[in-house]
Amino acid sequence: MRIQLWLGMLLCSLASVALATERVNIYSFRQPFLIEPILAEFSAQTGIETRVIFAQDGLLQRLQREGRLSPADVVLTTDFANLLELKQLGLTQPFQLNNTLTGNIPAHLRDSEQHWLALTKRTRNVYVSRDRSADITDITYEQLVEPRFKGKICTRSGKHPYNLSLIASMIAHHGEVEAEQWLRGLKANLARKPQGNDRAQVRAVYEGLCDIAIGNSYYLGKMLEDENQIAWAESVNILYPNRAERGTHINVSGAAIARHAPNKNAAQALLEFLSSAKAQEIYAQINMEYPVKPGVAPSALIQRWGTFKEDELALEIIAKYHQAALALVDKVRFDL
Ligand SMILES: [Fe+2]
Known part of the structure; x- marks a missing residue:
């Protein structure tokens, strides 16, 4: 009986570990035509499933209303003002600043307290x-x-x-x-x-x-x-x-990890993927934005407009x- 109970508990906790690492919930201000191909690549590479709520407005209010019960792990924003507001409203938590992120995102394009980072310019x-x-x-x-x-x-x-x-x-x-x-x-x-x-x-x-x-x-x-x-x-x-x-x-689009993210590890993995060469290329090709990751080329069309120095x-x-x-x-x- 005790062994059964113990086994049951073990299976339960294994199941929750599996669930916790297999999905990431995203609230996206950015549109499906851009985000869906990137997330498909993320799932193919990591095995992590994604669920997205797309909305142009109201996502911050929704996060506030949901509070600690919010399923959101990552928020994707179209511009810098949204990103800032997320932090100011206390809706974010720090990501882990590891070698991947420092290598992919220059310091002037991320929060020094790790509450947000830029993904495109x-x-x-x-x-x-x-x-x-x-x-x-x-x-x-x-x-x-x-x-x-x-x-x-x-x-x-x-x-x-x-x-x-x-x-x-x-x-x-x-x-x-x-x-x-x-x-x-x-x-x-x-x-x-x-x-x-x-x-x-x-x-x-x-x-x-x-x-x-x-x-x-x-x-x-x-x-x-x-x-x-x-x-x-x-x-x-x-x-x-x-x-x-x-x-x-320049101004930027970006991402943040939600304050009460139930799947924080998967959220971190997603941020790292979004800053990777593969995702940066997709952003550049589909939406004609400039990659934040050094060394990733903008689309051929944009390259024809010439080079410039960035402020x-x-x-x-x-x-x-x-x-x-x-x-x-x-x-x-x-x-x-
Ligand atoms: Fe715009």
């Missing part, structure tokens, strides 16, 4: 009209305030995470006073009130509403692949601001100035 580019501004072959973010660009620039809301991150980097590099002057100057050069998404700015160049647009790198690739948008993409040249000096501003300002520093950036956008009434 995108540059914040300036697009110029091929018809009207082909003579501009190099630019800096600072130059966007020059009088020659008066009434010529289009951008989305200053409060969008992509722009907030850029403004935060301007504060980090120049201090708040100069960054405010810069933002006022940029506003003064806008062709229209900030509106729409990044692609809409390139479209506005195509339609002749402006000569210069600000937007992330991968959108150019996506527009070139879309028969309804290819004409917009072909109406611009892509520039990498500050490429010759401190480097072009290696630590994401943690950009994070520190996010609130100040938001306050500046309000102060200069950038969107109004």
Whole structure:
């Protein structure tokens, strides 16, 4: 009887160990077309099964509501703001910083307390009209305030995470006073009130509403692949601001381990896989983003746009100035 009981307990604990190492639950802001092929490769390599909940919104609230009963192990985010928010809300726990992760992800692209890491990068580019501004072959973010660009620039809301991150980097590099002057100057050069998404700015160049647009790198690739948008993409040249000096501003997508992850080991294994050459190549090919892992090449299309230096300002520093950036956008009434 005692032996039976003991055997029963042993089997139970073996079963739970097996369960604990065989599955990882993912909450993903990133879309299925991108994540599913990567997870299929992860399962093929590790034998770990994946379950994903995809959602554009509401995942953070869901994690908060579920609390310690949450099944989530890993959260995948589309941008840096989401990543930060996860940590600020106490929804993350540290991953283990081992040789794999230090080798695959440069220090400026991860949290020094290991609560989040970047998995892909995108540059914040300036697009110029091929018809009207082909003579501009190099630019800096600072130059966007020059009088020659008066009434010529289009951008989305200053409060969008992509722009907030850029403004935060301007504060980090120049201090708040100069960054405010810069933002006022940029506003003064806008062709229209900030509106729409990044692609809409390139479209506005195509339609002749402006000569210069600000937007992330991968959108150019996506527009070139879309028969309804290819004409917009072909109406611009892509520039990498500050490429010759401190480097072009980047923002990132990333991942974190959930605070109450039931399968922490599998979560760690997934983060390591996502930073590996194989996963980094899939991100690069499917979504036309820049790999974070040194030595992994971007897609052939993106390589044709040329090389650039990346601004290696630590994401943690950009994070520190996010609130100040938001306050500046309000102060200069950038969107109004
Ligand atoms: Fe985007």
